[in-house]
Amino acid sequence: MTDRQSLLSVRGLNAWYDESHILHGVDLEVREGETVTILGRNGMGKTTTLRSIMGILRKRTGAIDFDGKDLMNRPLHHTARAGIGFVPEERGIFATLSVEENLMLPPIVSKNGMSVDEIYELFPNLKERRSSQGTKLSGGEQQMLAMARMLRTGVKMLLLDEPTEGLAPVIVQRIGEILQTLKQRGMTILLVEQNFRFASKISDRFYVMDHGVVTEGFDVAELPARMDTLHEVLGV
Ligand SMILES: Nc1ncnc2c1ncn2[C@@H]1O[C@H](COP(=O)(O)OP(=O)(O)OP(=O)(O)O)[C@@H](O)[C@H]1O
DSSP: OTTSOEEEEEEEEEEEETTEEEEEEEEEEEETTOEEEEEOOTTSSHHHHHHHHHTSSOOEEEEEEETTEEOTTSOHHHHHHHTEEEEOTTOOOOTTSBHHHHHHOSOOOOTTSOOHHHHHHHOHHHHHTTTSBGGGSOHHHHHHHHHHHHHHHTOSEEEEESTTTTOOHHHHHHHHHHHHHHHHTTOEEEEEOSOHHHHHHHOSEEEEEETTEEEEEEEGGGHHHHHHHHHHHHOO
C-alpha cells in the first residue's frame, strides 16, 4: 500500500459546534484505492471528522488536501465537485421522489461515473424498485440508493458514515460485497463503522479516535496483534 499516492490528507484538524470544541488536531491520510476505517466509541468525533472534511461543519482549522486541492477554504459544493461523495448516517433520500429521481439528483462531477445501467447491474434491487417512492424503501435499499447516487456522479472517493447501521445481517453482507466490487474498480473509501466484523473484512487500514484525536493507526495485517487493546478501547 505504501507505494500508492496520498489522495486525502488531513492534518491538525480542529472543529467546533458553536462553542463546543470537538476535534483537537486530527491527523489522517487515505491513499488512492485504499479502504480506511475510523473506529472509536460513540461520541469520539468520527462523524464530526467526516462532516469537517466535507465542509458541512464550517468552524474548523487545520489542513485538508484532496487530490492536490486545498479543501479548507472552499464552499461545500466545491468539495463535492473536487470528487468526494459523502453518504451520511441518515442517508438523505428524498421521500417524495422515486428511486430513479433520487439517483439522478446530484450533479455529475467527472465523466468517470457509473452509468445508470451499470448501477442497476450492481444494485438489481434498485432497478426493480426504480419507480418506488423514497418512503417505500427499506433501510438497506435506502443505504444502497445513497451510495449508488454518489457512484453516478463520478467521485473518486466515498465517505461512508455507518453504512450498516440498523441493517439485517444478510443486507450487511450484500453491502460488504458491493464495497469489495467498488474497491476492485479502484474506488477510495473512508468509512466510519461500529460493526467491527464488517469493517475488518473490507479495510486495508484503521484509525482509532478517542476524544477528538486519532490515537492510533495501523494496517489490517496488524489486526490480530492489536485485538486485545482494541477490545479494551472499543469493546469489540
Ligand atoms: N450538532 C451538534 N451540536 C453540538 N454537539 C454535537 C453535535 N453533533 C455532535 N456533537 C457532539 O460532538 C461529539 C462528537 O460527536 P460525533 O457524532 O462526531 O461522534 P462519533 O464518534 O461519530 O459517535 P457516534 O457514533 O455517536 O455518532 C459528541 O460529544 C457529540 O455530542
